[in-house]
Amino acid sequence: MVGKACAGLLAGGVALLVLGALAFYGRAVVLDEQAFADRAASVLTQDEVQDEIGLRLAGRAIEDEPDLAQLRPTVEAAVADAVQDPQFPAHFRAGTQAMHHALFSGGSVDLVLPGAAADIRAAVPERSRALALLSREDPSLFHLGGGGVESGLVELAPDARRAASLAPVAIVLGLALLILAALRAPDRRRGARRAALALAVTGGVLVAATTIGRAVVLSTFDTSHGDVVVGTIWDTFLGDLRLWGLVLGAGGLVAAAVLEPGARGAWRRPVTRALAPCGTPGRLARAAALVLLAAALLWMPEVPLDLALVAAAGVLVFTAAAEVVRLSFTR
Incomplete structure (x- = not known):
């Protein structure tokens, strides 16, 4: 049988190790700007993700210019071509890097795709009326911080970076508690x-x-x-x-x-x-x-x-x- 003191040490060690592992993983995958951008760009290999991005970009273009609603098929086709273009992952990666930097520096968090506007316009037929209506500004895929919970998480992001720096401490303390439990x-x-x-x-x-x-x-x-x-x-x-x-x-x-x-x-x-x-x-x-x-x-x-x-x-x-x-x- 495991005594109460030993059980407490084991439970505390497990809790600290879990927290330390989560913080360490977060530092390596989420808090690191390059790693975050690389993983974000890798999701573009999924067809459903490309379709979702295309629908969002086309919808935002029509929201900005309601006259484009009559030309929706043309806009959606141009956006789909731009999303499937070999250059799009580079635009997406640059946008996620900028969004990541803004998130952890306390700025406005928007995923803007630099260069995407030019690619979308280039995919529109030259004689189409949509070419004159489409914005020349790079589109924003989404904005973080629209709701109460989401805004709270955005505000906590800088604090999360500081807390994640304690990952090695949590792991060492967790292992120390397991060693103490083993010695008992x-x-x-x-x-x-x-x-x-x-x-x-x-x-x-x-x-x-x-x-x-x-x-x-x-x-x-x-x-x-x-x-x-x-x-x-x-x-x-x-x-x-x-x-x-x-x-x-x-x-x-x-x-x-x-x-x-x-x-x-x-x-x-x-x-x-x-x-x-x-x-x-x-x-x-x-x-x-x-x-x-x-x-x-x-x-x-x-x-x-x-x-x-x-x-x-x-x-x-x-x-x-x-x-x-x-x-x-x-x-």
């Missing part, structure tokens, strides 16, 4: 196994966070086209975080199996205790977990199924590693 164990092997399992839990939390977050975001869109576009953007920026979690979780499970494989089926005992806890607090926690699971199954059924598959894969990895270790010791 009856022996070093069992302590190291607890720390390894805590690392596996950290990976599991990262996987769960990305899975649930993706499902929540996609639930706000009611069309398959919107799901594809948003899903592509999410996977481009946060797909690697899920991979990090899977690798960390698998590594922690393998390390735990190597440190103390136990007898066949030994992993079932802690699972059984978790599913059938003793005492009022444990039973209340189980009841709350079951309610949350039921709500998730009704709201976004793919999330529990996905996490169940990940958990099953973790059990298989742990069992396989433990079996290999047991075979090695019996020889």
Whole structure:
């Protein structure tokens, strides 16, 4: 059994490691201007993303000049040609870089596509009336900060950059707590196994966070086209975080199996205790977990199924590693 103090150290270590991993990943992928622009430009390989950008640009052009509504097919065709032009990714990348800089420097946050206006006009037939109506100013794809929540997030962006600089501190403190928890164990092997399992839990939390977050975001869109576009953007920026979690979780499970494989089926005992806890607090926690699971199954059924598959894969990895270790010791 794990004592309360040891359990507290393990829980604190996992929490700090999760926060540190999120901050470190955010620094590498979101806060870095070049990395952000590179990933943003890479989504243009998806046809649905190109279609969405084309529809937005054509719609904004008609909003700015209502007379273009009668020439919508011409405008949409010209915009589609400009978006599919080999030069467009460079315009898009330059625009995302400028938007990123404005976001973290406290300026107005607009995704303006430099050079796109000239490309759109060049794609319009010379004798078309649309050529005289189209603006020569570079179009803005969208503006951040239109609502209360969105404006609040924009205002917090500079603070997020400063907070992310503490990522190494959080990771070091998290590892220190796991080491302290390991030192409180009856022996070093069992302590190291607890720390390894805590690392596996950290990976599991990262996987769960990305899975649930993706499902929540996609639930706000009611069309398959919107799901594809948003899903592509999410996977481009946060797909690697899920991979990090899977690798960390698998590594922690393998390390735990190597440190103390136990007898066949030994992993079932802690699972059984978790599913059938003793005492009022444990039973209340189980009841709350079951309610949350039921709500998730009704709201976004793919999330529990996905996490169940990940958990099953973790059990298989742990069992396989433990079996290999047991075979090695019996020889």
